Amino acid sequence: MRIGILKEAAAGETRVALLPESLKGLRAQGIDVVVEADAGLAAGASDQAYIDAGAAVTTDRASILSGSDVLPVVNAPDAADQAQIRPGAVVIGFLKPLDAPAALTTAIDAGVTLFSMELIPRITRAQSMDALSSMATVAGYKAVVMAADRLPRLFPMLMTAAGTIPPARVFVIGAGVAGLQAIATARRLGAVVEAYDVRAAAGEQVRSLGAKFLDVDLGGINTEGGGGYAAELTEEALDRGRDLIVKTAAHSDVIVTTALVPGRPAPRLIRREAVEAMRPGSVLVDLAAPAGGNCALTQPGVTQEMGGVTLLAPLNLPAEVPVHASQLYARNVLNFLGLIVKKGELTIDIADEVLAGACVAHQGKPVNARVAKLLEAEQPVARSQ
Ligand code: NAD
Numbered sequence: 001m002r003i004g005i006l007k008e009a010a011a012g013e014t015r016v017a018l019l020p021e022s023l024k025g026l027r028a029q030g031i032d033v034v035v036e037a038d039a040g041l042a043a044g045a046s047d048q049a050y051i052d053a054g055a056a057v058t059t060d061r062a063s064i065l066s067g068s069d070v071l072p073v074v075n076a077p078d079a080a081d082q083a084q085i086r087p088g089a090v091v092i093g094f095l096k097p098l099d100a101p102a103a104l105t106t107a108i109d110a111g112v113t114l115f116s117m118e119l120i121p122r123i124t125r126a127q128s129m130d131a132l133s134s135m136a137t138v139a140g141y142k143a144v145v146m147a148a149d150r151l152p153r154l155f156p157m158l159m160t161a162a163g164t165i166p167p168a169r170v171f172v173i174g175a176g177v178a179g180l181q182a183i184a185t186a187r188r189l190g191a192v193v194e195a196y197d198v199r200a201a202a203g204e205q206v207r208s209l210g211a212k213f214l215d216v217d218l219g220g221i222n223t224e225g226g227g228g229y230a231a232e233l234t235e236e237a238l239d240r241g242r243d244l245i246v247k248t249a250a251h252s253d254v255i256v257t258t259a260l261v262p263g264r265p266a267p268r269l270i271r272r273e274a275v276e277a278m279r280p281g282s283v284l285v286d287l288a289a290p291a292g293g294n295c296a297l298t299q300p301g302v303t304q305e306m307g308g309v310t311l312l313a314p315l316n317l318p319a320e321v322p323v324h325a326s327q328l329y330a331r332n333v334l335n336f337l338g339l340i341v342k343k344g345e346l347t348i349d350i351a352d353e354v355l356a357g358a359c360v361a362h363q364g365k366p367v368n369a370r371v372a373k374l375l376e377a378e379q380p381v382a383r384s385q
Helices: 018-029 047-051 059-065 101-109 124-129 131-150 178-189 204-207 235-249 272-277 322-340 353-358 369-377 382-385
Strands: 004-007 032-036 056-058 070-075 090-094 113-116 156-161 163-165 169-173 192-196 252-257 283-286 304-306 309-312 359-361
Touching: 004 272, 004 322, 018 032, 018 047, 032 047, 032 113, 047 056, 047 235, 059 192, 070 131, 070 322, 090 178, 090 252, 090 322, 101 113, 101 359, 124 322, 124 353, 131 235, 131 252, 163 178, 169 178, 178 192, 178 204, 178 252, 192 235, 235 272, 252 369, 353 359
Parallel strands: 004 032, 004 070, 032 056, 070 090, 090 113, 169 192, 169 252, 252 283, 283 309
Antiparallel strands: 113 359, 156 163, 304 309
16 A cells, blocks of 8 residues: 655645654555655655655655555645546545535546545544644644734733833634634733634633633524534624624734634624724734635735734645644544554545545545535536536
8 A cells, every 4th residue: 555645736835744753653554655755845854754764755746646545635636636646546635625626526536535634523533633623723823923923012011120011912703723722822922812702612711711701692592503613693693793893903902813614704703993993003813814704804815004904814824834733734644544544454434424524525426415515516517627
């Protein structure tokens, strides 16, 4: 059996799916590992380090694509790459099956088995494979560090002979994995932190990190979707959050916003009015930018200055911390591989709850029901392209 590790082709991507340290257990099972030259360089792993770990390194990308039984990736290979993968081979990575299912049809039609990190069920057994949480942790940390770097103020309260400097005030919107890490990081830097989330359960976690939870009366509606995620709210319920955000923005130096609803555009929570209420020099980091953004003024991927307020809308923050993002991701990938590789052989039990949930397609057919529905809705033209 052969595992192939590609150099990620997406612009700005610096992560790699497996590191040299990941290979020991695979090599011990007699699995060959072939790595594309420079695949791990930006993540701190030289070609020599992969060779020392027992892998072969090549510049021949096509031979990795066509000769591998398993291709762990960070991002989905493009259609030209997909066309070279052999039928029955497995690709595992952030494949965006709910956002861009049509981009996977070349591989699906060729009988490649696709597992998506985004679809791994959030059950206890699969926690060690939860790459979304790993990347959200990195992004939440980095968002605060970026904001601290941009802010023309200090974060901690300082008492000096020249007088006292008050602490920065940070407002975190969406207290899921990224939001909680943003809160913890801002607290470590000495900021005073407030946070808002529609899920009441988030309140206790926010308070346990030493931040204030801002409650909004949403009239007792259900705010929880399945699997610990938020439900999509009505405009009326969203408006109550928007009003709170305008009020809180006026005294916040930094806003980090992370609110998401899986498979839906990010909720537009921050009105222009809220940005205008912020003091000059304030910083807003919209971590929901890849899903369109939480702020009405966000342009995904673009940094803007508006009335002295800086609005950052990064599209791939984990790629700015490639060493640790790759380390965490590689561990998630390895744990997933443990489900499909036994004693050096590929054994896919598609009835397994984790595999069935994460599987985009197997043997030419969609497996995950949500993805199957989306693919069905695709234009017949797109399917045949
Ligand atoms: P996410 O990235 O989908 O969303 C981020 C946050 O935005 C969530 O907390 C959500 O409630 C919030 N949000 C959505 N709409 C909002 C709105 N209109 N206003 C304010 N906030 C809004 O979520 P996530 O970070 O991936 O995780 C959500 C929850 O799932 C967390 O409680 C987390 O602890 C839990 N979780 C469980 C497991 C597991 O059981 N294996 C793994 C990871 C996370």
